[in-house]
Amino acid sequence: MNSKETNSEDIIAEMENEAKVFFDRLELLRLEQSELIKKYREKLEQRKLSQMKDELGIKGK
Amino acid sequence: MSLESVRPSESAGEKDLSLERREEEDAPEFATEKIQDAEKKIDELIVGGQMQIDSIERSVNLPAEDLATVREEIGLLGRLETIGDKTSELLNGLKEKFLGLLLKKDNREASTKTGDTKQLNRGGVMESFTREKREIGNPVIEEARERWNQLMESRGLFQMSKVDFGTYFSSHEFDIRTDLKQQNIGDCYLVAAIHAMSQSPQFEMMVRDSMKKLSDGSWEVKMPLLNKDGKVVTIIPEEILPQQNKQFLRRGKAAEVMPDLRRKLAPVKAKEGLQVLEAAFIKQKFGSVDRLAAEGGYGEEALMAFGGDNFKEVHHPIFSEKHLKMVASAPEKTQAKVNEKKVELENFLRNFNPNVDIATANSNQKVSFTKKFKLFVPGHAYSILGVDSAKEVITLANPWNTSRPIKFTFGQFMEAFDDVTGVRIDNAKLLEKAEAPKKIQLCVALLLGRKTDCFIWSLPKFWKGAIVWIVLKRTL
Numbered sequence: 001m002n003s004k005e006t007n008s009e010d011i012i013a014e015m016e017n018e019a020k021v022f023f024d025r026l027e028l029l030r031l032e033q034s035e036l037i038k039k040y041r042e043k044l045e046q047r048k049l050s051q052m053k054d055e056l057g058i059k060g061k
Numbered sequence: 062m063s064l065e066s067v068r069p070s071e072s073a074g075e076k077d078l079s080l081e082r083r084e085e086e087d088a089p090e091f092a093t094e095k096i097q098d099a100e101k102k103i104d105e106l107i108v109g110g111q112m113q114i115d116s117i118e119r120s121v122n123l124p125a126e127d128l129a130t131v132r133e134e135i136g137l138l139g140r141l142e143t144i145g146d147k148t149s150e151l152l153n154g155l156k157e158k159f160l161g162l163l164l165k166k167d168n169r170e171a172s173t174k175t176g177d178t179k180q181l182n183r184g185g186v187m188e189s190f191t192r193e194k195r196e197i198g199n200p201v202i203e204e205a206r207e208r209w210n211q212l213m214e215s216r217g218l219f220q221m222s223k224v225d226f227g228t229y230f231s232s233h234e235f236d237i238r239t240d241l242k243q244q245n246i247g248d249c250y251l252v253a254a255i256h257a258m259s260q261s262p263q264f265e266m267m268v269r270d271s272m273k274k275l276s277d278g279s280w281e282v283k284m285p286l287l288n289k290d291g292k293v294v295t296i297i298p299e300e301i302l303p304q305q306n307k308q309f310l311r312r313g314k315a316a317e318v319m320p321d322l323r324r325k326l327a328p329v330k331a332k333e334g335l336q337v338l339e340a341a342f343i344k345q346k347f348g349s350v351d352r353l354a355a356e357g358g359y360g361e362e363a364l365m366a367f368g369g370d371n372f373k374e375v376h377h378p379i380f381s382e383k384h385l386k387m388v389a390s391a392p393e394k395t396q397a398k399v400n401e402k403k404v405e406l407e408n409f410l411r412n413f414n415p416n417v418d419i420a421t422a423n424s425n426q427k428v429s430f431t432k433k434f435k436l437f438v439p440g441h442a443y444s445i446l447g448v449d450s451a452k453e454v455i456t457l458a459n460p461w462n463t464s465r466p467i468k469f470t471f472g473q474f475m476e477a478f479d480d481v482t483g484v485r486i487d488n489a490k491l492l493e494k495a496e497a498p499k500k501i502q503l504c505v506a507l508l509l510g511r512k513t514d515c516f517i518w519s520l521p522k523f524w525k526g527a528i529v530w531i532v533l534k535r536t537l
Contacts, residue, residue, distance in 0.1 A: 011162050011165075015162060026099070026151060029147055037113050044127075048122075
C-alpha cells in the first residue's frame, strides 16, 4: 500500500469519526426536541380537557 | 454482484488511471456525502419538529391565545431556537473539521510537487514581477505598532489607555490578538473586516485615538476612526446585547420555506470593544443598531466606514481556471483586460504587506465548483491574515471562528474565491492626523522664537519660559 492511499484512508477514518460524533450529538438534540414537543402536547391536552370540563360543568379532577 | 465485476477486463493503463482518480476523489466525495447527509438530517429535525407542532395544534383546536400561553409557559419557541442554533453550530464544526482534513491532505500533496510549481512559475506570469519580495515578519509589524503608539502617546492624542485597550480588545493576556466569532446574523463581511483591521499595526492607534468608554458604561466612537471631522456615534450597553428579532417566525421572501427561527439576534462574540465597533458601523449606516438590516454587505464598505480617507479602496476580481478557459475565445481586448486583472491580483498577493494592506476575500457563490470545496462556505467573507509568497500560501480566517486560521495554496484560493476586497492604508494621511495638539505646537513655536497670535508672545521672557515648561512637563 503506498503512502498516498494510507493518507486518504487515514483522512476518511478521521472523517468517519467526526461524522459519528456529529450524528450522535444530533440524535441527542432530536430526543431533546421530541421531549419538548411531547411536553407541549400534554400541556395543550390538559388545557383542552379542563376547558371541556368547564363547558360541561364537571367539577373536580 | 456489482456491475464493475462483469465488465470486460480493461487494459492495465486504464485500470491504474481509474484507480488513481477514485483514490483522489475518495476523501472529498466522502466528506461531501456526509455533509449532505448531515444537512438532510438537520432539515428533517427542524421541519419535522415544526410539522409535529402544527399537527398537534390543529388536533387540539384551541384558540390562538391559549396556544401562545402554553408556548410561553414551557418556553417552547426559545428552546426550539436553541436546538436550531445548536444544530447549526454542529454542522459548522463538522464542515470546518472536514475542510481542515482536506486542506491538510492537499498541502501534503502540494509539498511533494513544489519542484514542478517552481518550474512553472519561472516561465509564467511570475516574470512580470520585478518588485522584490518583502518579508514582513511578525517582529517588524510589532515594531511598527509600537512606534506608531509611541508617537501618538507622546503627542497626547490617545483617549484610551493601553491597559483599557488590552481589557476591551485583546483576547489573550500579553498579546494583541483579537478573536471573533460571528453569531446568528449574516454580517460575515463586517466581522471579517473588523478582524482584518485588527491585524494591522495601526489598529491600536486608531482605536485608542477614537474610542472612549464613558463612566456610565456607554461608548463614544468617532467614525471614521482617527479623523478630526469624524462623527461621534454613541453606543449604550444595551446596544451590544442580543436583541429581539422582529422577523421571528416570519417567512422573509416568498420562496423561503422555513420561517426565521432566530428569536434573538446576537452581537459578534468577542471582547467588548470589538462588539462596539460592530454596533457602531451598523448604527452609523442604519441610524440604529438594527442587526437584521446589517445582514449582507461588502467588506470594503465596512473598512472604508472605519478608515475614511486614511484608507484607499482596493478591489481585485479573481479569475479561476474555468473563467480563463472561457475568456480564451473572447475578443483580444477582453483577454488583455482579464490578463491585466490577473497580474494585478497576483501582484497584490505576492506583495501583500500587513503593514499597509487590510483585506477580506469573498468565497465563490456557486456550489458547482470543485467537489472538495463544497465544504467551504459559499458566498461568505473571510479575512486575509497574511500571504507567504515564497510558499504561495494564503492564510485566512473564517468569521465563524477567527482563532483557527485556514491555509490555502494560491491555486486553491483562485478556485474557491470570487474576489479580494479591502483597503490600503495611507500612512501619509495617518501621519497628518497624528499632528501634535495646538498647545504643543504653541510651545514649539515659542521655543523656536517664532511669533504667534497668542497673548503669551507678549509676556516677559521668564513667564513665556515658565508656561512652556509647565505645558511640556504636563503633556510629555
